[in-house]
Amino acid sequence: MRIGKSRMLRISGLAAAAVLAVTGCSTGGSAQTAAAGNNQVPPTASAGELRDHALNSLQGKTAAFVPVGMGTPLMxxxxxxxxRGFKAAGMNxxxxxxxxxTAKQAEAVQSLINDKPAVLVVHNFDVQILAKLIQQAQQAGIYVIQINMVSNYKSDAFVxxxxxxxxxxxATDIVAQCGASTQTxxxxxxxxxxxxxxxxxDVMAGAKEVFDQHPEIKIVSTQAANWDRTKAHDITATVIQQHPNLxxxxxFWDQMQYGAAAAIKEAGKLGQVKVFTSDHSNIACEGVRDGMFFQSYGYSVPTQGTDIVxxxxxLVQSGQAPGTARIADYTPLVKIDKSNWNQPNMCYDGKNDGLTVR
Structure with missing residues (x-):
């Protein structure tokens, strides 16, 4: 599934995201009690004292990242x-x-809990696999930030x-192309x-709200390709045979959905079948450019990384106990289609700043 180059969409940072804070949700634990109330700076502190507090709070602390797997532009x-961000802050x-x-991911998180980093960033395979380990990490005094796929157990932050x-x-865009007003x-x-x-x-929950209002839309196949391009291709090749007027x-992911687009192209149905996806790696912009994708939605992946940092x-500077608050930072959504796929910073490749797909 390794794909190569992509591009980037920098819109804001933490200030432009929607942030929701809910307090009073402590998971308990002596490590949390010890952390609470310490490491605070009085409002009358000098600029030098504030600087010293910030730098000293972070210096030498460790941040760890456990993705589902490297090798794609997203990861x-x-x-x-x-x-880049954590090292610039003086952190390991x-x-x-x-x-x-999945088993190795759980093992990696358990090992890190034993190592006790200050911050743990996790990308959940599903809603349950890491739920207990996230709680265990917070009880051990580790701040946990979840990225893009949330767990049943909500940690200190979701980005x-x-x-x-x-x-x-x-779903709304699909209705515009395939709904009652169209000859399809x-x-x-x-x-x-x-x-x-x-x-x-969550994507399915949002889509259901729209499709329930449009009974003319016929969902002829809903299958999981498990983020795999080959599976998406094979599923779609069968669907297009069964439903030639699709x-x-x-x-749900540009790198996976490219396999579906390839199957549609092989069937000679590109154009008739409009291919929708999300993310904004280079594969999305190149796919729109080449007519493989009708549109994609980017969600500001580079910004997600900087917001997490x-x-x-x-969290580390605040002195608050892990598990005492919940925040959600939702990064901006941007539609990518023929009108804007080649805009500066529209897509990213995981390697470069300022990538331009041509």
Whole structure:
């Protein structure tokens, strides 16, 4: 699934994201009690004292990242931004790559809990796998930030796309292309990621709100390709044989959905079947450029990385106990289509700043 170059969309940072804070949700534990109330700066502190507090709070502390697996622009870009940001803050940075293995991911998180970094950033395979370990990490005095796919257990912070709104937006766009006002079959295929991931569940919840209001839309296939391009191709090749008048194919990740687009192209149906997806790696912009994708939605992946660093620095400096608050930082959504795919910073590749797809 390694794909190569991509591009970037810098819009704001933490200030432009929607932030929700809910307090009073402590998970308990002596490490938390010890942390609470310490490390505070009085409002009358001098600029030098504030600076010393900030730098000394972070210096030599460790931040760790456990993705689902490296090797795609999405994971590479997160890793690039996290490594750059944490090292610039004087912190140590650790990456533990489970290589798309759920058991190895859980082992990596457990090992890090034993190592006690100050901050742990996790990308959940599904809503349950890391839930107990996230709670255990917070009880051990570790701040936990979840990225883009939320767990059933909510940690100190979540940074990612507003996937419920993403589902609504794409479903609305599909209705515009395949709904009652169009001369089409109204048939739609959905290619999910992992069926139990927070991303999939929330996107489907948002889409349902729209599709329930448009009974003319016929969802002829809803299958999980588990974020795999080959599976998306094979599923779609079968669907297009069974439904030759298909109007749209919607896959939840650009790198996975490219396989579905390839199957549609092989069937000679590109153009008739409009291919929808999300993310804004280079594969999305190149896909729109080449007519493989009708549109995609980007969710400011480079900004997600910088926002995580900003939130982590706040948590470490604050002195508050892990598990005493919950915040959600939703990064901006931007539609990518023929009108704007080649705009500066529209897509990212996980390697470079300012990538321009041509």
């Amino acid at each position: 590479e870009e997160w890793n690039r931004q996290l490594e 940075y650790v990456l533990r790559d489970p290589n798309w293995d 990612g796309a507003d996937t419920i709104d993403l589902g609504r937006r794409i 079959s109204h048939e739609v295929q959905i290619v999910q990621g992992d069926a139990t991931s927070g991303f999939t569940l 109007c749209a194919s919607w896959g 900003a939130i982590a620095k706040y």
